[in-house]
Amino acid sequence: MSFKRLEIRHLVKAFGGEIVLSDFSLSACGGETVGLIGPNGAGKTTLFNVITGFLSPEKGTVSFDGTKLVGLPPFRIANLGVCRTFQDVRLIRPLTTVENVLLASRDRTGERLVDVLFRWKRTTRRESKMREAAISLLESVGLLDTVDVAGGELSYGQQKLLSLVCCLASGAELILLDEPIAGIAPEMRGEILSIIRELPNKGKCVVVIEHNFDAISSICDRVIFMDAGEKKSEGTPDEIQTDPIVIETYLG
Amino acid sequence: MEYLVHIGILIGIYLILGVSLDLIAGHTGMLSLAHAAFYGIGAYAAAILALRMNVPFPVSVALCMTLGALLGIVLGALTARIRDDYFVVATLALQVVVLRVFKNCIWLTGGSSGLIGIPEPAVGGYVVSSDFGLLLLVGLACCLTVFVSGRIVGSPLGRVLIAIREDEIVACCAGKNVLVHKLTVLAVGGAFAAGAGALYAHYVGFIDPTSFTLMESIFVLSIVIIGGAGTRWGPVVGAAILVTLPEVLRFVGLPGSMAGEVRQILYGGLLVVFVMWRPQGLMGARMIQRGGVQE
Numbered sequence: 176m177s178f179k180r181l182e183i184r185h186l187v188k189a190f191g192g193e194i195v196l197s198d199f200s201l202s203a204c205g206g207e208t209v210g211l212i213g214p215n216g217a218g219k220t221t222l223f224n225v226i227t228g229f230l231s232p233e234k235g236t237v238s239f240d241g242t243k244l245v246g247l248p249p250f251r252i253a254n255l256g257v258c259r260t261f262q263d264v265r266l267i268r269p270l271t272t273v274e275n276v277l278l279a280s281r282d283r284t285g286e287r288l289v290d291v292l293f294r295w296k297r298t299t300r301r302e303s304k305m306r307e308a309a310i311s312l313l314e315s316v317g318l319l320d321t322v323d324v325a326g327g328e329l330s331y332g333q334q335k336l337l338s339l340v341c342c343l344a345s346g347a348e349l350i351l352l353d354e355p356i357a358g359i360a361p362e363m364r365g366e367i368l369s370i371i372r373e374l375p376n377k378g379k380c381v382v383v384i385e386h387n388f389d390a391i392s393s394i395c396d397r398v399i400f401m402d403a404g405e406k407k408s409e410g411t412p413d414e415i416q417t418d419p420i421v422i423e424t425y426l427g
Numbered sequence: 428m429e430y431l432v433h434i435g436i437l438i439g440i441y442l443i444l445g446v447s448l449d450l451i452a453g454h455t456g457m458l459s460l461a462h463a464a465f466y467g468i469g470a471y472a473a474a475i476l477a478l479r480m481n482v483p484f485p486v487s488v489a490l491c492m493t494l495g496a497l498l499g500i501v502l503g504a505l506t507a508r509i510r511d512d513y514f515v516v517a518t519l520a521l522q523v524v525v526l527r528v529f530k531n532c533i534w535l536t537g538g539s540s541g542l543i544g545i546p547e548p549a550v551g552g553y554v555v556s557s558d559f560g561l562l563l564l565v566g567l568a569c570c571l572t573v574f575v576s577g578r579i580v581g582s583p584l585g586r587v588l589i590a591i592r593e594d595e596i597v598a599c600c601a602g603k604n605v606l607v608h609k610l611t612v613l614a615v616g617g618a619f620a621a622g623a624g625a626l627y628a629h630y631v632g633f634i635d636p637t638s639f640t641l642m643e644s645i646f647v648l649s650i651v652i653i654g655g656a657g658t659r660w661g662p663v664v665g666a667a668i669l670v671t672l673p674e675v676l677r678f679v680g681l682p683g684s685m686a687g688e689v690r691q692i693l694y695g696g697l698l699v700v701f702v703m704w705r706p707q708g709l710m711g712a713r714m715i716q717r718g719g720v721q722e
Contacts, residue, residue, distance in 0.1 A: 258600065
């Protein structure tokens with residue numbers, strides 16, 4: 176089994192005159208977790224927005240599994256197996272937990288008008304099968320009690336967990352996590368971190384933005400320190416923690 | 428009795444309009460003020476097909492619905508890059524343009540004097556001449572509309588529509604082609620509104636632009652909001668109440684000259700009351716929380 180590869184080369188992104196990503200390169204492979212750290216405004220979230228197609232870069236290329244992503248609309252990029260979470264959790268608040276998981280699925284059965292009007296049996300059969308799978312996935316992360324609760328009524332930590340579960344349900348091979356444990360209770364942190372730690376074993380390529388360095392070092396094989404849109408340093412968590420540049424501008 | 432049948436037919440026609448607008452505005456969050464334009468296009472197309480080309484009724488209805496669907500797709504394609512308030516303004520523009528065409532394209536639509544003598548509908552050689560027969564026909568059309576909309580709402584597609592209404596970015600990240608889904612809904616909604624127009628034209632036998640003004644669009648929107656936007660039975664209840672209400676006023680002995688104004692005040696007042704105190708409408712179970720409002 177060959178793992179899919181994320182390849183980012185010489186990315187430049189500017190808002191007006193302000194450069195937020197300058198000559199940024201990153202390569203990551205399935206089975207590995209890369210951490211992105213750096214002060215606010217370092218361009219971490221901007222990088223995610225470029226990868227997922229919400230922003231187009233001035234220069235540079237992004238490719239996943241050999242497919243060029245720059246210029247593709249976000250939904251196509253998502254369908255290539257790229258999934259992300261947001262710093263300020265985003266999910267569909269009136270939909271229940273299980274419906275949010277089902278929404279994330281890449282199976283399109285029942286989302287086309289012809290399926291709804293003329294293939295109703297197939298649609299409902301598929302739907303009940305997927306629902307079962309979604310419920311057992313929710314059970315495995317301890318969200319079984321909230322299956323029929325509206326997403327907007329979950330606690331903040333549960334919402335963050337749910338958005339991570341949605342990434343799993345989508346079957347994405349590249350998972351981009353934007354501060355997955357920021358602002359949530361310790362127990363929930365452990366739960367979320369243990370799920371993230373398992374992802375590389377399933378062949379997923381994971382990129383995590385996080386300010387909590389302990390968390391980063393517990394889940395990442397490799398850490399990149401970013402500042403002012405540039406990659407300042409790269410290495411194992413231990414190397415980064417002792418890097419004088421990082422200590423001076425960030426960890427210190 | 429004849430009077431009750433008349434009310435029944437009107438409720439049926441507005442039910443179709445309300446349910447189809449609810450798909451667009453209530454479920455998908457595209458607040459459209461152009462629903463009367465779709466309705467009018469169906470009515471005029473049916474009248475022209477019957478009067479000028481002698482097209483049989485079932486074929487004509489199918490053509491009208493196709494035309495409504497196409498107009499929906501055109502509206503969706505033109506507004507692909509805009510949403511929310513800007514979308515409302517764009518639909519307002521479409522409504523105004525279409526009404527102008529009805530008024531000024533005299534060779535086709537008869538201008539302000541409208542089109543007269545639209546024949547009673549004939550289904551397979553049988554002419555539906557009694558109002559009661561027409562009520563049955565409209566009832567069937569209502570069932571079809573409620574059935575189709577219920578299926579859409581209750582399917583994975585319905586879930587995607589809610590996602591688009593609440594947060595398009597989440598929908599994109601889940602790999603949903605937002606534009607295609609919006610076009611689908613506008614096409615379905617447009618088709619049913621045009622179908623309602625065709626039924627209306629064949630029922631009253633005479634149409635002119637006054638039946639398809641912006642006020643009519645707002646009336647249908649009131650049906651959706653007061654009944655409960657984004658709910659299954661909301662527009663059904665809304666249509667029944669809003670069509671019957673002015674008829675009830677008739678019995679309290681209000682002079683005819685005042686009835687029109689009182690009706691407008693009533694609709695306006697109801698709309699304000701509902702938007703302020705019960706935005707989920709009569710049939711809405713819980714408030715729809717807008718993404719990002721909390722926290």
